[in-house]
Amino acid sequence: MIAIATAGKVDGEAVAWIEGCLATEIGDDTERISPVPDPGYAYDASRGQYSSTLVLHDALARLPANASKLLVITERDIFIPMLSFVYGQAQLDGPVAVLSLARLRQEFYGLPPNRALLLVRARKEALHEMGHTYGITHCGDTGCVMSLSTNIEQLDAKGSGYCDDCTTLLREASGTQKSAARSEAHSGGSR
């Protein structure tokens, strides 16, 4: 099961849309869980941004026992120290990912709001970060949602679904992880 949690005040319609996209594309159950704390603890005053690495660390401790993955969605502008910003961050082949809607909004670039565009971008970024949690690295096919986007133009230009190769990798990884979770449940293990 993929758990979805908000961190701070987040656009509810966008969260519901992302939940639907994940259920359809990844083919696993999704579940909205209680919000995680607003990432004020991850605020870096010198940058005016929030550390996505600290949000991920916090999310790890909040992974529900019945979930294989947890996606945290925030409106905060997030970063890793080396880079000026990130749209999201995930643990490669791990259970948690964080996604920021801040830079997916046209308003961030001084442009009029565009709801449809926000939702398309949110879908792409959510599928991309969740793909990383299944161990998939960046794809060379620019039509694939797993291709790297380092700016908003690249994000808009890439496709909104997984390519055939990444779909196969995702199916294999989610199948393996599901059966591992099942055997763990049968043996009485817990996270």
Added chain:
Amino acid sequence: MKKHWEVLVVDDEPVMRESLAAWLAEDGYSVDTAESGREAIAKAAVKDYAIYFVDLKMPPGIDGIETMMEVRRLHPDASVIIMTAYATVDTAITAMKEGAQEYIVKPCNPEEISLLVGRIIKVKNLQRENLILRKKLTKHYSFHDIVSKNPRMVEIFELIKDVASLKSTVLIQGASGTGKELVARAIHFSGDRAARPFVAVSCAALAESLLESELFGHERGAFTGAVERKRGKFELAEGGTLFLDEIGDISAKLQVDLLRVLQERTFFRVGGNEELRVDVRVIAATRVNLEEAVAAGSFRDDLFYRLNVITIQLPALRERREDIPLLARSFVERLAHELGKEAGEISEGAMRLLVDNEWPGNVRELENAVERALVTSKGHVLDEDDFAFLRRDGGRGNGWSPPDNLSLDEIEKQVIVATLNRTRGNVKEAAAALGIDRSTLYDRMKRYGMNRVNV
């Protein structure tokens, strides 16, 4: 292609280190981390990473620049990206001067770092592809350690295959350094005798009596110092091949003895009465024209005809200039490995210099030149400066002029004396410096009445 490349992130701040490592891992690189310069150097000592991201300020101990210098000492090809949050022109200049491939200021735009890494990896992929293609090319043009695409040499390869399994004597003619022994080995190892011994003797290196004993062995007490029976090279080569280098230099008496072995397949040890029978294939080589020696009366015609059943005439290197790039690169790869250096490139200008050189010492001289350049080169690419000695030593069309009133023999003698003095009588070193083999040098020393101590 990314999955082949390993990256090392060196930073004392855990969040910085882990987040960059995670970001690069998402991009498909295999990422390792180190929290200090010391740890990075220890990791680099056991593994060569494609890219090193090194933080400039890392207290305490070794800073980023020192880490980079040590990494580049271990791996001259390493691409080091220096990262800093405190950018100044001075630190950037220092980093680049010391060999940093890039210098980036934290935080940087994701696009910037993605392009930077992509650019480095693209070059690395091209270098790797180039290396693979070059190896394939060398393999394609190789025949038992002889590298050539020259049509005459390719014909010789075919001839070697044809004669390899015959028992006939082969005579290899060619100037010093053209690879006569390599051809002899190729014949031996291509044929039915490959599993049996290949024994090489340089006839020019030994005095007549010593050579006789060397070839045929001696009985105990045959001469002063013969304290026990010794088997000669003919016996040691039983079932295999005996390679007689510089056959043109053997004495008249030895020519008779050798003729007898070739005709009868039998011989006597020096001081012995027992006739010994051997099954040995003889391959002889000479740098002098034996037909002329026969005409001049210094070489027996019957021995010449015995030896000259199959003749292979090796071209001088200047007659197969198209092989020079292939040979030079294959020497760089092999010698760099032997010298414990990383195999680098040869610049276009340096290659032009090599191709244009006259190479009187042929392939051996080229090999020596590559070795000398590799030893003294400081950079990864061997450039014209690394081969500047070729111009000094006498390349084609240089301005050198010989001293007045000296014969060619006198000049040669003086050059040999000077070289032997420089090497303190070390014949091996002197021969290498002169681009000739030891046996040729011994021959010249004999001709000019020198020995190691009186030069």
